[in-house]
Amino acid sequence: MLSELDSLKITALAALDAAQDESALEAVRVNFLGKKGSVTALSQGMKDVPVEQKKEVGAKLNEVRTAITEGIDTKKLALQAAQDGKAVEGIDITLPGRPGAGVGALHPLTQIRDLAIRTLRRMGFALAEGPEIETEWHCFDALNTPADHPARNEKDTFYLPDGRLLRTHTSSVQVRTMEAAKALPIRIIAPGAAYRRDEIDATHLSVFNQLEGLYVNQDVSLGDLKGTLEYFFREIFGAGTAVRFRPHFFPFTEPSFEIDVKLEAKGKEARWIEIAGCGMVDPAVFAEINKARGDTLFDPETTTGFAFGLGLDRLAMIMHGITDIRHLIENDVRFLQQFAA
């Protein structure tokens, strides 16, 4: 029996050695250790072994069984390791990835508007809005723009048959906000569409996008206006950006300024680019609002404020070097996908 066990061990280990895959290995296990396997059969013969040999044969039997079991385990690990090594065989990792649902993009105007809004929110401006179909009073009269002002005619402004108009600027939101205000300060920004009766060409749209700002409080000064807008444009265009304020005229602010920033176009010398209009709220605007409200929340003796407005379409064009404004309304995917985040 002992010699039988020895030769069984040799046979089994040779079979293990010869097994090339996991199923061959399993066959070896079944042949030797399975219910009908050779080792199992010999162990069943233990009962016939004389008592004095039982200990020795038993030890031998265990030794053989352990050797085969360990052999199988070792071989199994070796086979798995060989298989694992082949797991990535034939894969060309340089192929393009699966597109999934594909990549979309936010419209560049949305992106620039959001950048502007985030920047101004950091300075404590809250959002405000107003209707795009406006009354003449909100769009013009309340903004110190006389009835015979050049902008107030059907050549330049869209009107509705009922006498209302499509707001020519987001400045009407200033009026809406001041009309409804419960207390000072007012510190708002209003992004929105505005309309002018312009033929659409490379630099004009009849519907365009503006961002309006208004801060009204006791003792707001030109210094506040300057500090706020310098900060804003340096956040947008970079810390070192030169910003200048040129005196200008708007009916609803006094003094009024246009703002230029000095920017480099690709391969060209840096030049001043007009980017926004601003000024201190004209006391006539406060007076008109008070009249409409029937109170003196905006006491012209103590209340001051600044307002500003900028064209978001223009800002997007300057920022991205877009040469034709019509790209912004055509939504050609070849254009839009350039702005994928």
Added chain:
Amino acid sequence: MQVSLSWLSTHLDLSSYTVPQLSDLLTFAGVEVEGIEERGVATDKVVVAQIQSFEQHPNADKLSVCQVDDGSGTLRQIVCGAKNFKAGDKVPLALPGAVLPGGFAIKEGKLRGVDSLGMLCSGTELGIGEDTGGLLIMAADSPVGTPFNKLNPADVLFDLEITPNRSDLLSHLGLARELAALTGLPLKGERHHANASTSTKVKAAAEEQIVIKAAEACPLYTARLIKGVKVGPSPEWLRRRLESIGLRPINSIVDITNYVMMEMGQSLHCVDLDTLKGGIVVRLASEGEKFLALDGLSYALQTDDLVIADSERPVAIAGVMGGGETGVTETTVNVLLESAYFAPSGIRRTSRRLGLSSDSSYRFERGIDPQQVQGGSELATKLILEIAGGTAEDVVQVAGAAPALVGEVTLDENRARKLLGTPDMTGDEIRAILNKLGLTQKSASEHESQWMIPSYRLDLLRAVDLMEEIARVIGLDRVPSRQVAVAAPVDAADRAYDFAMNLRQTLASRGFFEAQTLRLIADAQLADSLGGGQGVAVKNPLSEDHTTLRPSIVPGLIATAALNIRQGLHRLRFFELGRVFLTLPKGGSREEERLAVLLSGPVSPTSWHGREPQAADVHELVGQIQNLTRTPLEVRPVKENSANYLLTSELRAGNRILGWIAQLHPARAREIDARHPVYVAELLLSALRQGSTGPTKFEELPRFPGMTRDVAMEVPADLAHAKVAAFFATQKHPLFVGAEVFDVFADPSGTKIAKDRKSIAWTLTYRSADKTLETAEVDAAHTAILTALEKTLPATVRR
């Protein structure tokens, strides 16, 4: 406005300023410089030369070899390509070393083997804009050797944008006055040309000579008669002045009136006295009155148009345009020179209504200085006498009086410091600024000063107007920057913005492109609208492509799809967030924010992984919308309200209408050459947002495992999924958690299942909060629900 530096320089000596410095000076005074054009040559190396002789170039048919006298005593040989000269002509010669406009440097050289020691020039080469198709032939008496710029002074033309409040800058004198104030340079002449005085007496006009019947529109009218003039071309200096700023010389009288307007801002009008019938009447037109203007057109006037008339007819629309029958011509002998002040609003109204804008109306409608009316008349008279001869009547006839448009303004200097943010600015500095701008200080206390405003500064009426002047002069460099942040409470607009921005980012990350289309759409696009509302028509659209404020965003997305299809793109994923405009049944309108989505073509972009992915169906879009809304979505088919759609359905969450969904009708899809079905949705942002307010409340996770049971059933083919879902949603069995559909099968051929039947399969989940369920408990619950199912729905459960 075109402004000539050489003309300005007749009023003040600007030679110490470079052109860029002047440009900056104007810019920071609030006058935008929109263009700068340098004319003529500054160099002395372009001189007058006389062509002594010329001959054909030996090697070139088109060239001549000229011998010219440059005044040096020796003849100079120049090769020249022009043909328009003859021996003896005087022409400009650029000597070697000269640099011509555009940076063109002249050198000695050979042309086709022949020496050429300079260049003979044309007008354009010298930047004086006169191209006569060859050399500039100069006057025969031009002295040889004289620098060209002595005879044709170099000039710089500024194209300026004068803001509407600064009508006082619409003349060379006005600008010179401003520059004098800003630079401290002295003005050379008298401010109002009062020294041009040619008369001794000013006299109220007799009624038969001038009657003003519209004193509000014309407070002041003056007339001067000049007899015996000889109208002809203007002298060289006058022609050059007008041409330099782009005005065409006409005849001496007309040119003089134009000159005075550009010199001092006073618009004048001359009529041929002999064509007048009776005295001058300044009156409002009668309704429908005809006026034959000098542009040859006849205008129908209204009762608020101001006219200058004789006893029979209007001879001018006041301040806007003269008449065709009474204007000054070459044959005019006697002239009536009008100088007046017309109120701005009337001029503006008339000019706009008739679509007639002139240099004259431009000035009147912005407001002129009433005090310059007589000065303008005087200057014009003086020039007419000098240039056209004749005799001026000694008397200026005046009707009305110059209105006082400005007066005294009191400035609280402390308020000025506060508004400007310049606490350190001294009273002396403030007063010095106002003084140099021509304001006269009347009195002052510690922090207050009273100021007389000069008559030409129509924009200075209030204290804040003076503060603006101070800000303009000191510039914003002087103002220290200050930044305040104020805590801003979040309000509705902020929440709406954040919500919309989240939606945008979600859709973009799912492969959708954000579009922004024009809110004004064409009538023809209205049938593409979703939601059934009516847009808002504009009264005065610019073109038929943009007539109506959109009642729906989808038409814009369909146009976007069409544009991209034309570029060869057939996988379309677009969305747009924005405003729509709805006409209300009882009048007025409502504006509302919406989200529109358009989807067509393969569910994923094609790639190297085998076949083209399948085209999206309507369920793809429903799924996309469902993923945005978070609350369970009910899709309820509704009546089509446009022939452009199929499958139109309302999207609902409970009682809220969230929006609509539809498939573009194949006929409409073919019109835009769509290769795949096109699906659209439009959602109401406010309704979407209602489902997402407040923080999410956490729900305890189940502690015990649930068990599932599948059920397959046969139902009529037209039984909507929604009916089955509604059944499960209302089951109240305590162990029943919910159910989900996992298979829908129909066989149009009728082989595997009857044509009018379909098979659907659902998975039902059971769970108890207190314990792990026994199989028997689940079976009992399941049986109860299936029994109810068969009772409620026309369903046969497969057991």
